[in-house]
Amino acid sequence: MEEESPRLWLLSGVVVVILVVVIGGYLVFRGGSQSKLTVQSIPNDLTLTLDGRQIAANGEVEVKAGEHTLTASRDGFQSYTQTVTAKGGDPLKVKMYLYSNGPAGRTWVQNNPEQALEAEAEAGRRYDEIQKRLQAKYPVMRELPYIGPGFKATYQASKSDPDNPEAISLKIQVFSPEGKTKALQWIEGHGYDPDTLDIIYTSK
Structure with missing residues (x-):
């Protein structure tokens, strides 16, 4: 028992030192x-x-x-x-x-x-x-405004997400019966997927 006592005290001291280091390190990191x-x-x-x-x-x-x-x-x-x-x-x-x-x-x-x-x-x-x-998110903006056969392409604040200042809608103003078709061909011809764009068609 007398031989185990110093060993027990030594072990307890090591545990205390470890706790102090761990807690101190946590407080420093937290600060x-x-x-x-x-x-x-x-x-x-x-x-x-x-x-x-x-x-x-x-x-x-x-x-x-x-x-x-x-x-x-x-x-x-x-x-x-x-x-x-x-x-x-x-x-x-x-x-x-x-x-x-x-x-x-x-x-x-x-x-x-x-x-x-x-x-x-x-x-x-x-x-x-x-x-x-916006231009990084919507590369099509670099093409705008654009006037094509029977249509004009511009952009405006997003109709589907009006409270988001970093969202837009692609506005296609159609002047002729084939305007919408020509606009879609123009979009796809420049490598953009119409399904990924918030497109608004208008005749005004």
């Missing part, structure tokens, strides 16, 4: 999964929520790794929602810029011209980004 999210908002007095919890419209906040939803709103402005993904402690920067759609918003724009110009510049950047993603 490292936090990311710093920096938000810049225009108007600077808008209401901003992060995963449904209100946060400051401008500043920094710590977020856990994973997907998060930011929603900005203000009287006189169009609300805006953006999803961000935090990864392994990497910092995130987000601009939440709203655009006026009512009297209160137009008054704010008149009283804050510098911020309004910055918001317009951001709108242009967002538009360019969306156009690039």
Whole structure:
């Protein structure tokens, strides 16, 4: 028994050390999964929520790794929602810029011209980004607008998914009885499958 006692104490010490290392490593890893999210908002007095919890419209906040939803709103402005993904402690920067759609918003724009110009510049950047993603998703856009025998091809916001800013419908305006047939031949001739496109036919 006297010989086993030191051995038992040694074994217990090893177990304690292992537990300390494992728990310490877990805490360090857990702390490292936090990311710093920096938000810049225009108007600077808008209401901003992060995963449904209100946060400051401008500043920094710590977020856990994973997907998060930011929603900005203000009287006189169009609300805006953006999803961000935090990864392994990497910092995130987000601009939440709203655009006026009512009297209160137009008054704010008149009283804050510098911020309004910055918001317009951001709108242009967002538009360019969306156009690039749309063209990658819908290569047929590179052919548009196109006027063929008895038809004209353009595009518009998606009819089947109107709330998705990155979805479109291919609009075929038909001028003659064979216009629809010619349009389908044009689509297939350029290597596109009509069944994969959201096509709207119109005679107007």
